[in-house]
Amino acid sequence: MTNTRAEAAYLRSVAAFRTPTLDLLHRRYAPFVVAVLSIVFTVDRPAVAVADAHAEIAEILDELRAAGYDEDDRALPSGTAREICRHWVRVGWLVPQIDGDIEVYRLTAHAVGALEITGRTGGGRTRVSNSRVRTLLEAVERLAADAETDPQARIARLTAERDALDAEILRIQAEGTAPVDDEQLLEEAENVLHLARELPADFARVAESIKAMQRDVVADLRRDVRPTGEVLREYLERGQHVMQSTPEGRAFAGALRLLGDPERIDDLAEQLHTVLAQPFARLMDADQRQELDAIGRRVELGVLEVLTAQRRASHVITGQVRTHDPVRDRQVDDLLRDVMSGLQTWTSTSSAEAPVDPVRSLPMAAVGHLRQSVSDIRPPGAPAPLSDAADDAEFLDADTRAWGGPRYAELEEYVAGLGDEFDLGSAFEGSADDTRRPVDLLGLLEIAHRNGMTEGETVSVVEAVRPDGTTRRFAFGAVTARTFRESDDD
Template sequence: MISRVEGAYLGAVRAFQNPMLDLLHKRHAPLVVALLSVTFTAERPTVAVADAHTEIGDALDQLRAAGHGDTLPAGGPRELCRQWAEAGWLVRQVLDDDVEVYRLSAHAVGALEVAGRAGGARARVSQSRVRTLLDAVGRLAQDADPDVLVRMARLDAEIGRLQAELDRVQRTGTVETVDDEELLEEAENVLHLVRELPADFARVAESIKAMQRDVVTALRQDERPTGDVLREYLARGEQVMESTTEGRAFAGALRLIGDPHRLDELAAQLDVVLRHRFSRRLGPQQRTELREVVRRIEQGLDQVFAAQREASSVITSQVRHHDPLRDRQVDALLRDVMTGLQAWMPDARRSQPVDPLRRLPVADVEHLRQTTGALQPPEPPAPLTDWDDDGDVASGDALAWGGPHYAELDAHLAAFATDGVTADPDGVDVAAVFDAAPDALRRPVDLLGLLELAHAHGMTETDRVALVDAVRPDGARRRLAFGGVTIRTKDDTDD
């Protein structure tokens, strides 16, 4: 039985083991908060690894030039980002376009919000905060109380209050004005609630990623039948939003804010607030935060949905390509590598070169025996059977639908040029040659063969478009168009 003090102490120890409080507890916490808040913004939630190293390096140089070099930690920006990733403040991931980026973890987002609130105006016990608390408690009691009569009484009281307000407005034609100081308190309360949203969305996304890692790890270690694995893990992949506590809470909130009409209504209400005269008493940063409430909600929704899609894709891909034997072989190979490193490290010196393995060894095996009892030497393959290339391997119909008749086409081309059918001084027109051929040589494929022969004899392309009528073996006619081509005859060449 632990005492009250010991229980409180153990609870505080567990709380300070959270990466968020650990970040704020570090010696260089102000620097970490400043660099992360400058590098990662609401408009840029992810930053490419190379860009992040460059920007953080420039920020460190500016701080050293300003005289803060004594308070900066040792190490460059790459080392600092690696430390922050190991501490759980940064998450390193690869996007679909193979670009490696950093993003803030939920713990880092929460730490930045805590630091921002602590460095800004102090929270006050105001009428707006008390009303928010009373409304929340009232809704909680109403949802938890199953008594029908109590619910009816509350609804009647609410209807009576609203009806009285409607009657007063209709009677007087005026709306009671609210003091600017009270409106300012309500706006600060809204900003306080809005600043909690990024950390909440980040926690939901990270809980989905943690569930994804758990599922993949369990799948790699699973030795059950493939059918059971498919049914269980595909079901979890399809219902990933319902598999975590944060996911179920987010699904409930999504029913309230996921409606586009609700977000449009929220944007219109914020526009009314920013047009009121009291908003001039807000600072520029506060006005910007109010103006971008809807966009921050949409960014948070996109972050969660992206994590959900990635988890479903990874789990489904792992299930489809799951091979327990191969996974065990990879795990055994990795263990062998780690064992070799542990044996090599104690005797290794600093900066000692290591000869790389440029190629894998190849086993010198002349013949693999198929069975242990197969002692006879390997026999050569059986000789190939003779094939009669001169035999009738195709019928006449098959040949009619075959490729071009090059020999007949070449003879026809030579006869056409010799007889002087064309009077074109530039050479023999291929279209005229094709039109003068018999039907057996006027197939569409023969036109291609004739163009090949023209290219071999040395053809010249003209600017006109030639039209010819081709005849298929079944008697169907096709009109074909191609760029005009002429062929130089031997006489033209001699001239």
């Protein structure tokens, strides 16, 4: 008979070892992976350019192989640094992202958790200490106090805390402060490091939960067939409140109220520097001092990582909603489904060594063949010649011609009586109202250009009158024009 408790415990253990965190520690090259990730990714450099990561990992491989560690089959993996990183992306230890204009690698929450586990187990003593127990007791006490709903009980607790603080103040005023033993201070510092090591994995889990929610929202949006207006309202609201969409995000929002104050971060850094300046800090090794000094920076980068994931998710969701087109999305899904079906069909009938012909160009649409020649390109008959006589033109409305082009005949007759030379601006101002339209100014300029003209350095300003009586002023370089004479061509 199956033991239910044993079976449940075994299934939980199997599920835990299937996570990338424990899978990393259980892998063949786990020491190498942990060592490389801890070197390449640091507190001050959570994201590394892909090209830089490949170069650094290749250098680490060369150093370890030169030291003889490649003689053990379980020590170093084979392949290039690029191939190793691609494998780490596939198994969930690295995630590639676009940061600005370059592609970078970041550690996943599982990889950060694995590094935290190895750092905690190999980084010194983990003991039941006064500081560790006090932290637990204070956390339980705070939990019980926050869960208390009786106002009298809360008042009694706060009064007791106030009395204890007053008694401590009086004691210090009377006796002064007694120095704390260095061993106790070291113990409390180790507890602080223990708590701080868990923060990067927590921040990474929050960021990854937001990214997973973003992927789910986009996938749901592509499958959504509801009216576009209803879809827009719902998904835009989810994009604006993305931090409240996951349990990790809601928990982080509460923590952000404590960490979001820049003064609190500055106070944290100042307090850490004060601690490191104390004599007991000499009892800590260099790695512990460096880790303690980097806590403020680690918190700041963790908050920034989560907020960046939040902004990116909001931007992606909003962009997807604004371009939401159910018909087009279904067409794309059908096309991708056909491609995958064709690929499966091809792989089932082809061997692994079968060559694949690349698609060098997209197929062209098939169109019918057009005629390239005709028997006679000349039309069967010439059209009737146009008449120059103005009397042949018929106008349905008296205003039709008034809104037409320049009156060249009237303008040439007017110019002929202006003498050998004339100022074009003055000539336009002196013409009749029916030849003082804006188009007539262009016609007058054309006549002056044809007959010969000289441009001056001054500016002429004229006022044109439209057929409806409205006026418009024009400014142009002064022009002196010649009157066309028959003798000029002799």
